[in-house]
Amino acid sequence: xxxxxxxxxxxxxxxxxxxxxxxxxxxxxxxxxxxxxxxxxxxxxxxxxxxxxxxxxxxxxxxxxxxxxxxxxxxxxxxxxxxxxxxxxxxxxxxxxxxxxxxxxxxxxxxxxxxxxxxxxxxxxxxxxxxxxxxxxxxxxxxxxxxxxxxxxxxxxxxxxxxxxxxxxxxxxxxxxxxxxxxxxxxxxxxxxxxxxxxxxxxxxxxxxxxxxxxxxxxxxxxxxxxxxxxxxxxxxxxxxxxxxxxxxxxxxxxxxxxxxxxxxxxxxxxxxxxxxxxxxxxxxxxxxxxxxxxxxxxxxxx
Numbered sequence: 001x002x003x004x005x006x007x008x009x010x011x012x013x014x015x016x017x018x019x020x021x022x023x024x025x026x027x028x029x030x031x032x033x034x035x036x037x038x039x040x041x042x043x044x045x046x047x048x049x050x051x052x053x054x055x056x057x058x059x060x061x062x063x064x065x066x067x068x069x070x071x072x073x074x075x076x077x078x079x080x081x082x083x084x085x086x087x088x089x090x091x092x093x094x095x096x097x098x099x100x101x102x103x104x105x106x107x108x109x110x111x112x113x114x115x116x117x118x119x120x121x122x123x124x125x126x127x128x129x130x131x132x133x134x135x136x137x138x139x140x141x142x143x144x145x146x147x148x149x150x151x152x153x154x155x156x157x158x159x160x161x162x163x164x165x166x167x168x169x170x171x172x173x174x175x176x177x178x179x180x181x182x183x184x185x186x187x188x189x190x191x192x193x194x195x196x197x198x199x200x201x202x203x204x205x206x207x208x209x210x211x212x213x214x215x216x217x218x219x220x221x222x223x224x225x226x227x228x229x230x231x232x233x234x235x236x237x238x239x240x241x242x243x244x245x246x247x248x249x250x251x252x253x254x255x256x257x258x259x260x261x262x263x264x265x266x267x268x269x270x271x272x273x274x275x276x277x278x279x280x281x282x283x284x285x286x287x288x289x290x291x292x293x294x295x296x297x298x299x300x301x302x303x
Contacts, residue, residue, distance in 0.1 A: 006212035011048030034289035036094035044097035050186030055124020073201030080185035108186025122160035213269035232299035250274035
C-alpha cells in the first residue's frame with residue numbers, strides 16, 4: 001500500500017525547545033523507529049515541515065548586515081537540505097540496507113493567490129506579545145498569536161495554496177526503484193512559472209500539509225498520515241470541554257472551526273484527501289505513528 005506521511009517541523013523541534021540541531025537529531029532518532037515500521041510494511045513517501053527552522057534561518061540571514069537577507073524561497077531550499085539530512089540519517093539507521101533519498105522539491109503557486117495579502121503561516125521561534133510586536137515594528141514583519149490561548153506569538157508569512165509539484169515524475173521514478181523519498185520539505189520551495197516557463201522563486205512558505213495532500217493525490221496514495229506534536233483532532237480545542245475525536249467523517253469536518261496557520265490546514269488536507277480519493281487520512285502524534293495508522297491512536301478521517 002502506498003502511504004504518504006507528513007511530519008511537522010514542530011515534531012522535530014518540540015514547543016519550547018531550543019532550536020538546536022542536537023534536539024532535532026534526538027527527536028528524529030526517537031521517531032525513526034515508528035516511521036520505519038510503516039516503511040517496512042508499505043511504500044512510504046515522507047514530507048516534512050520547516051516552520052521553526054526556516055524562521056531561524058531568516059533570523060540568521062538578517063543578522064549579517066553586509067548582504068541582503070536571503071528571500072524565503074532560498075531559505076526554504078536551505079531548510080530542505082538541513083532537515084532532509086537529519087531525517088535521512090535517522091531513517092538510514094532505522095532501515096539498514098534501504099535506499100533513502102532527499103529530493104530538493106519545488107511547488108508551483110499562483111502569484112495572484114490572495115494569501116500573499118494576508119500572511120498567516122507561523123515561522124521561527126515563539127515570543128511574548130510585546131517582543132513580537134517590537135520585532136515586527138523593527139523588521140517589518142507581520143506577527144500573530146500562535147495557539148489557542150494567544151500567550152505566544154510568532155512571525156507570520158504568506159502561505160499560498162500549492163498548485164503543482166515540479167519534481168513529481170522524479171519522485172515517481174525514485175519510488176519505482178524502491179527508494180524511500182523525502183520530498184516537498186516545508187511544502188516545497190515556492191515558485192511560479194516565469195516568462196520563459198521555467199520556475200522562479202516567490203516570497204512565501206507553503207503549508208506542508210496541503211502540499212502533502214496534493215502530492216498524495218498525484219501519487220495515488222491510499223493513506224495520508226499527518227504526524228505532529230498533538231495527539232489528534234480535538235472538538236472545542238483550547239476549551240474546558242475539549243475532547244479527542246477518534247474518528248470523524250470528512251463531510252462533517254469544517255476547517256473554519258480550527259486555527260488558521262496551525263490545525264486548519266491539516267483539517268483541509270485530510271478532508272480533501274479523503275473526499276478526492278475515497279481513502280482514509282489520519283492525524284496524530286509522531287511518536288505513535290504506527291498506532292495512528294492502525295486507528296489505535298490519533299484521529300481517523302473517513303470519506
